[in-house]
Amino acid sequence: MSRPPRARESVLDAFESLLVDDGERAATMDATAHAAGVSKGGLLYHFASKDALERGLLDRLETLVDEDLGQMAAAPEGTVAYYLRTSVMDGDPLDRALIATSRLAQGGRADAAEALQRVRARWADALRPHVRDEAALALVLLVSDGLYYNNALSSDPVSGPVPRGAALDALIALVEASAH
Amino acid sequence: MSRPPRARESVLDAFESLLVDDGERAATMDATAHAAGVSKGGLLYHFASKDALERGLLDRLETLVDEDLGQMAAAPEGTVAYYLRTSVMDGDPLDRALIATSRLAQGGRADAAEALQRVRARWADALRPHVRDEAALALVLLVSDGLYYNNALSSDPVSGPVPRGAALDALIALVEASAH
DNA sequence: GTCTATAAAAAGATAGAC
DNA sequence: GTCTATCTTTTTATAGAC
Numbered sequence: 001m002s003r004p005p006r007a008r009e010s011v012l013d014a015f016e017s018l019l020v021d022d023g024e025r026a027a028t029m030d031a032t033a034h035a036a037g038v039s040k041g042g043l044l045y046h047f048a049s050k051d052a053l054e055r056g057l058l059d060r061l062e063t064l065v066d067e068d069l070g071q072m073a074a075a076p077e078g079t080v081a082y083y084l085r086t087s088v089m090d091g092d093p094l095d096r097a098l099i100a101t102s103r104l105a106q107g108g109r110a111d112a113a114e115a116l117q118r119v120r121a122r123w124a125d126a127l128r129p130h131v132r133d134e135a136a137l138a139l140v141l142l143v144s145d146g147l148y149y150n151n152a153l154s155s156d157p158v159s160g161p162v163p164r165g166a167a168l169d170a171l172i173a174l175v176e177a178s179a180h
Numbered sequence: 181m182s183r184p185p186r187a188r189e190s191v192l193d194a195f196e197s198l199l200v201d202d203g204e205r206a207a208t209m210d211a212t213a214h215a216a217g218v219s220k221g222g223l224l225y226h227f228a229s230k231d232a233l234e235r236g237l238l239d240r241l242e243t244l245v246d247e248d249l250g251q252m253a254a255a256p257e258g259t260v261a262y263y264l265r266t267s268v269m270d271g272d273p274l275d276r277a278l279i280a281t282s283r284l285a286q287g288g289r290a291d292a293a294e295a296l297q298r299v300r301a302r303w304a305d306a307l308r309p310h311v312r313d314e315a316a317l318a319l320v321l322l323v324s325d326g327l328y329y330n331n332a333l334s335s336d337p338v339s340g341p342v343p344r345g346a347a348l349d350a351l352i353a354l355v356e357a358s359a360h
Numbered sequence: 361g362t363c364t365a366t367a368a369a370a371a372g373a374t375a376g377a378c
Numbered sequence: 379g380t381c382t383a384t385c386t387t388t389t390t391a392t393a394g395a396c
Contacts (some may be wrong), residue, residue: 007379023288024204040373042380045374103353105333106286108203122342135350137345142326142351143319149323149329152287153293161300163318168370170315171322178358188363222362230390258393306386367392378381 008046011036012056017059024107029053054104056114061097065119068094069126075102079130080140080179084125084172086142089151099152108128120145136179143175188226192218192236199280204287209233224291234284243276243298245326248274248275249306258311260320260359263303264352267324268342270332279332300325321357 014036018027029050033043047053068086073084089095098119104112124141131137147162154160163171194216198207209230213223227233250265255262267274278299280298284292302323311317327342343351 005379007191012249023286025288026348028369029373039381041375041382044373045379048373087388102333103286106203106283108205112336113335117341124341133350134347135354138210138351139323141341142330143322145326147327149248149325152295153282153296155290155293161237161297161304161321163315167318170313171318172316172360174319178354185361209391210389218361219363221364224391225361228391361396363394365393367390367394368389369390371388372386374385375383376381377383378379378384 002019004044007036007038007042008056011038011053012060015053016057016060016096016100019103020096024103028104032136045063054109054112057097057100057104058112059117061094061101063116064094064104065122072126078176079127080176081172083127083140084144084147084175085168087147088164088168089148089157091157095151099149101154102148126141131179140175140179145173185226185283185316187216187218187222188236191218191223191226191233192240195233196240196276196280199262199283200276207283210218211303234292236274237277237280238292241274241281241299242296244277244300246275249302252303252306253335259307260356261352263307263320264324264355267327269337271330271337275331278328303316309313311359316356319356320359323351344356 009139011032015027015032018031018035029043033040036043040154044051044088045089047056066125071081072082077085086094098116101112101116105116119142123144124137128137128139150160150162151157154162160165186277189209193214194213195207198211198215209223210220213220214231216223223233227236228241250263252259257265266272266274269279278296281292281296285296303324308317312319330340330342331337334342338344
């Protein structure tokens with residue numbers, strides 16, 4: 001278990017927060033350094049370029065997805081239900097890394113878009129044994145993508161058009177009925 | 181029917197194309213002017229600022245959604261099937277305006293995000309009479325959102341993870357079975 | 361309506377002190 | 379490891395000629 005430097009992690013946290021809360025435009029190196037409480041020079045010691053900073057975020061995403069795949073396999077409510085429920089953003093580290101990466105991808109960062117497609121393919125492989133056929137798999141994946149898309153759009157993650165509580169339960173029941 | 185100046189429209193086309201093809205980062209005023217075949221001064225005559233250019237795109241989206249709602253109500257295959265089928269990007273003007281607006285939204289443009297939520301609400305109102313309940317409505321909307329999200333991520337709109345042909349037909353059948 | 365020239369600010373990156 | 383100072387390039391915007 002290699003422990004990355006604290007300062008490096010808080011720079012990454014700040015970059016991620018700026019992306020999630022204010023969009024790709026706002027996530028400059030200057031703003032990131034300021035939000036992390038370091039100078040631009042301090043930031044550049046840990047990440048030598050904007051590109052390196054972005055790669056740092058993609059690496060973090062990869063690690064968090066590894067962990068999530070483990071959780072998913074062990075979920076008592078079932079793989080599909082776990083996957084859908086955790087697609088509704090509640091601000092956990094994976095949610096944040098995913099939204100932040102999606103902002104980079106839409107900004108025109110090709111490797112961020114590729115990273116997102118890669119993690120989606122890994123989730124697809126994990127779900128496939130638990131659904132009836134490919135159409136059912138597509139349905140589950142697309143509903144999850146839709147949930148993330150809406151999470152990414154609304155500034156307020158709690159209100160907005162994303163179903164929560166009983167509405168989310170009903171949606172999951174509906175998808176599971178089609179998929180199993 | 182007010183006919184907007186040709187040059188103005190081609191500036192808007194160029195801006196939209198840059199957003200769709202290369203991302204928000206690439207869609208600068210300089211690049212837009214160049215792609216439209218005008219000078220920066222020429223562009224600024226039609227759109228006095230970056231903000232005005234972006235508002236121009238949002239206005240275009242609004243108009244195209246008006247037209248689409250008319251088409252949707254008259255679709256012989258049914259409202260839900262029409263909605264889902266046209267959520268798979270085939271490069272028509274509405275697809276492009278929607279993806280371009282989504283890039284602006286993720287870039288941090290609050291009014292673009294609001295515009296997207298507004299058009300989503302209009303589609304929801306049009307679909308509601310044609311589905312069983314709110315969970316079914318959420319399902320249809322989220323599958324569509326998921327399709328757009330994936331369209332927006334893959335540089336190549338034809339390959340990539342979005343179902344086409346028979347796979348799309350199977351998906352639509354599955355959703356309709358749950359929704360009607 | 362469209363152009364060139366130029367200003368003003370912001371962004372990414374380098375150099376070197378501490 | 380972290381800082382300040384500086385440089386370069388890019389981006390937005392203005393002014394004014396044609």
